[in-house]
Amino acid sequence: MNRDRSVASNASALLICGLLAGLVVAAAAFPALAVAGLTAKTSADGFKNLPAVLQEPPTPETSWVYTKDGKLITSFFDESRKQIPLDEIAPVMIDAIIAAEDNRFYEHNGVDLFGVIRAAAANQSSDGVEQGASTLTMQYVRQALVYNAKTNIEVLEATEDTPERKIREMRYAVSVEKELSKDEILERYLNLVYLGNQSYGIYAAANAYFNTTPDELTLPQAALLAALPKAPGTIDPTLENDEAQTNAVARRNYVLDQMVRTGAITAAEATEAKDTELGLDVQAAPNKCVSVPADKLDWGFFCDYFTQWWAGNEALGGTPEDRMAMLNRGGYTIVTSLESDLQAKAQNHVTSRVDKDSTWAMGTVTLDPTTGHIRAMALNRDYKLDQKDNGPSTNPRFRANDVKGSYPNTTLPLLSGAPLGSEAGAGFQVGSTFKMFTMVAALEEGIPLNLTLRNKSPYPSKEYYAGSTPSPASCGRMKDGLYVWCPGNDSPSYQDVTANMWNAFGRSINTYFVQLIEMVGAEKVVAMAERLGIEWRNYVDRDYSEPGCQEHPDLPEDEWPCLEPDRWGSLTLGVADSTALDMAEAYGTVASGGIHCNPLPVVSITTSTGEAVDAAQPDCERVLSKAVADAAADAMRCPVGQQSHYGKCNTGTFSQANSIVGRPIAGKTGTTDHSQASWFVASAPNATTAGFIGDPDYRKSEVPGYMHNLPHEAASYTLRDALKGMDTVDFKKPDEAMANGKNLVQVPAMDCVSPEEAESRLQNAGLVPNRVEGERSKCAKGEVYGTSPSGSLPKGSTVDYLVSTGKERDDRVPATGTTPPWGPQTPPDGELPIADLPPNCQRWMC
Structure with missing residues (x-):
């Protein structure tokens, strides 16, 4: 047999088979129509069961998070994408994608018969898949089905290389073309298509590769982006090796040649575009809180609280997992309450006093008590995961094992706290700032500010004991053999005096507030703290705050602690842990007249379609009568060097706050036993700042005396700045009763x-x-x-x-x-x- 003739005969047979296969595929796809009819508009009878996802596909979009004044904090995404209308995409980009992917887009009705026949013949002759026949409409159908698949089987069905899948795509494509205009299909495709480098859709890709927007794309840029849908995993222009660059340029130039063939550009324009460099300006899309701007790493702590708030907000989804999924896929535009200018000032007030390399963590939180909006969260730390260059831990046991400390880089929520059981996120003991809760509980019980008590130090408590073994805070035994709790005053010459509630609060007299909690009952102080916004963040505090035995994850059931709130007398002196956010929330509630607002990190949340989400509204309710709040605020004027309406203040533990802030304010200092933390909270009726200093790595570290007032200063100056430009609001005089x-x-x-x-x-x-x-x-x-x-x-x-x-x-x-x-x-x-x-x-x- 003649070999040449045999080869020619085989080639002819293969070509005929390919043509027949193309016709078979087309006929199988459209059994009710004549094959010739595929080139004309049809009624597509029999294709009315179009899946809902193809009618309006819920594609994942990036959520964008901004400061109150419009600066980008970060974004959240599973897939970096932003939906935009077609008129915000440069025409050259549309021309490029049509030339590269479907140059007969405007001529077919979803399926390109000639393309099917051509591809079938090519694939038959090569004994493999050499060409595809998918139109842009068919590609859109496939991607929409994949994005909305709920099971692995649905994903497989949408992507498997089988005649059945191809036929299904063709049927759906014809139905889509019947329902949508060509421009609508193009818009959906360009918003859906994956273009590599974590970029989904043309908006994300324009920014990721060229740091521009789709409407500003040039011809060479558009040609490169149009080259990527074919193989985004292998054509990666961001790789710096020669092969990657050569492939990217070659594919871009192919698209330019195709654009010449379609008449979109001239040969001269193509030649000029080919002579340009790729001109990449690669931008990594920020994702989550670790991607806040490099020069604004302190913003990460606010961002971290925002994610806590979002995950815990039931209005945003059924479970925390559902809510975070919506944040990562929902395409929200979120304007937060963070004020970038105030944040910068607050950060400076902190870091100018204690730098980021210090083992001591110092921070402040500022909020608007009338709405709950968090205006600033400053900390002498950088919000970063990379902690390999951190200093050594101050905990002797960890330090011996070369464990790193939390400075200067950390992601610990030192300002806002973590859920129960996280030691690093429990906050610090708040010391005498907690006396405010005892005072408010007493006022609510009808005990007046003029209550006058003798104060001798130490004071043997009539109600509370110090345990079954002697300690520095015990003296003698009670009848049941337990040791009497005998707290004293830190400065007897200053505090061992007969005092009313104004002066006892101003001088921070421990023994006065021990007597006061005996009158009120510790359980009522616990309830008051919770009502004003305090959360218990360690197991000891939780166990004391709730009656009965409490479950503990590290103990067998028969060893669960059975502490009782009515025995927690030491609470009045601030033995509980708390955070700057909780303390600002509580003090702000009293200073603003008794209306409590939950902390709120957002001003507005808008969906990708422009609809407002109600979850951004302040959540406020009255928790104290105005009479009680006004009376408490009047006594709270004493510690900060101001005068009560009844002229009863004669001294304060941080009277400098008065001259620093220069507005009517109320507040309190607090230092814990053994100086393990130092606190200051100050509030006007319309702004509150809480500040602290402590060692988060080793709670037994004692804050040096010269550092005790540093958070007082930082908080006072921050509050001063927060009040600039705001109306001066004075406190109301308490009623006589x-x-x-x-x-x-x-x-x-x-x-x-x-x-x-x-x-x-x-x-x-x-x-x-x-x-x-x-x-x-x-x-x-x-x-x-x-x-x-x-x-x-x-x-x-x-x-x-x-x-x-x-x-x-x-x-x-x-x-x-x-x-x-x-x-x-x-x-x-x-x-x-x-x-x-x-x-x-x-x-x-x-």
Whole structure:
């Protein structure tokens, strides 16, 4: 047999087979129509069951997050995409994609019969797949089905290389062309197509490759982008090796040649475009909080709270996972409450005092208490995952194992806190800033600001104990064998005075607020803290805050702690952990008149179609009567060096705040036991700032004395800046009943009378007597030498009458390191000689 003739015969046979195969495919796709009819407009009878995803495909889009003044913080996406209308895409881009992918786009009705026949013949002759016949419409159909597939089987059905899949695409394509115009199909395709480099759709690609927008694309740029749908995984112009660059240029030039063939450009224009460099200006699309601008890494902590808020907001989805999926796919435009100018100032006030390389973390949070909007979150840290160059941990155990510390880079939510059980996100003990909650709870119970109490340090609590073993905060034993809790004042010469609530708050007198929580009940202080916005972020605090035994993930059930809120007397001195955000929220509630607003990091949320989302609205409710809030705020003027409306403030623990801020403000300082953290919260009725300093890596580190006031300064200057340009709002004068009480009676004086006489005097005055074994006094043992409270009280109040333990003596304080005559634990006859305790029992920071 003649070999040449045999080869020719085989080639002819293959060509005929290919032509027949193309006709078979077309006929199979359209059994109700004549094959010739495919080149004309048809009614597409039988193709009415078009999937909903092809009618309006819900494609994933990027969500964009901005500051209040319009600066991009970051974006969130599974696929970087932004939907845009066709008229915002340069015409040259449209010409390029048609030339590259479907040059008969305007001539067919979804299926290009000639393309099908040509591809079938080519593939038959090559014994493989050499050419495709997919039109732009068919490509759109395939991509829409893939994006909206819910199972692996649906994905496979949308992509498998089978005649059945091709036929289904053809049927759907004809139906799509019947329902949509050519421009609508082009718009959907260009918004859907993957173009490599994490870019989905033309908007993302224009930015990713050229740092431009689709309407500004040039001819060479458009040709390169049009080259990518064919093989975005292999044609990667961002790779710097020669092969990648050669392939990208070759594919771009192919598209330019195709554009000449379609008449979109001239040969001269193509030649000029081929002579240009690729001209890439590659931009990595920011994704999530680790991608905030490099010169604004402090924004990451605000962004981190925003994601917490979003995931926890039930209005945005059924579960946290659903909500985050919507953020990553929903195409929202989110304007946050972060004010970039105020944030920069707040950050400077922090880092100019404690730099980012310090082991001490210092930060402030500023919010608008009337809406809950968070205006700034400053911290002397950079929000970064890369911590390989961090300094060593200050925790001795971790440091010995070369564990890195959280400075200068961290993603710990030190300002806003983390869910229960995360030690690093629990915040810090807040010290005396927590006295505010006891004060508000007392005011709500009808106890007036003018409540006057004797303050001796240490003070043996009548209600609360210090545990079953002795400690620096214990003295003597109670009847059940537990040790009496005996907190003291940090500066007896300044704080061991008789004081009303104004001065007790201004001087931060521990013993006053221990007596106050005894009157109110610790469980009511717990409830008040929760009402004002405090969340319990460690297991000990959680266990105390809830009655009964509480589940603990690290303990067997028979060892779950069974602490009770009514035994949590030390809460009044701030032993609980909290965060700057929670404290700003709580103090702002009181300062603004008793209306609590949940912290809110957003001003508006808009869908990709321009609809507003209600979740961006402030969530506020009244949690305190205005009378209670006004009274508490009046006492809160004292610590910051301002005067109450009743003229009762005579000193403050950070009076410098008055001159720094220069507006009516209220606030409180706080230092924890052993100086493990220092706090300051200050608030006007329309702005609040809370600041702290502490070591997040080792909570036992003691803040040096010279650093105690640094958060006070940073918070005060930040509040000053936050109030600039805002109206000056003053606090309201509390009503007379909240200041001085109502139905008042005078507490009778006690001048070494018998307990029986003391009870008679109190009962005759309309008061309820309560015997308390006091201390040595000018009176003989067993005689009553005073009361607590004193002054005027509402009728029916309980008053302690103090029974002397013996006359005072000059040598009552033993030298340091010696043992009192009655031994190390219990004095004779059950006495509690307060002044005879060793000095270490008097240490309790204010």
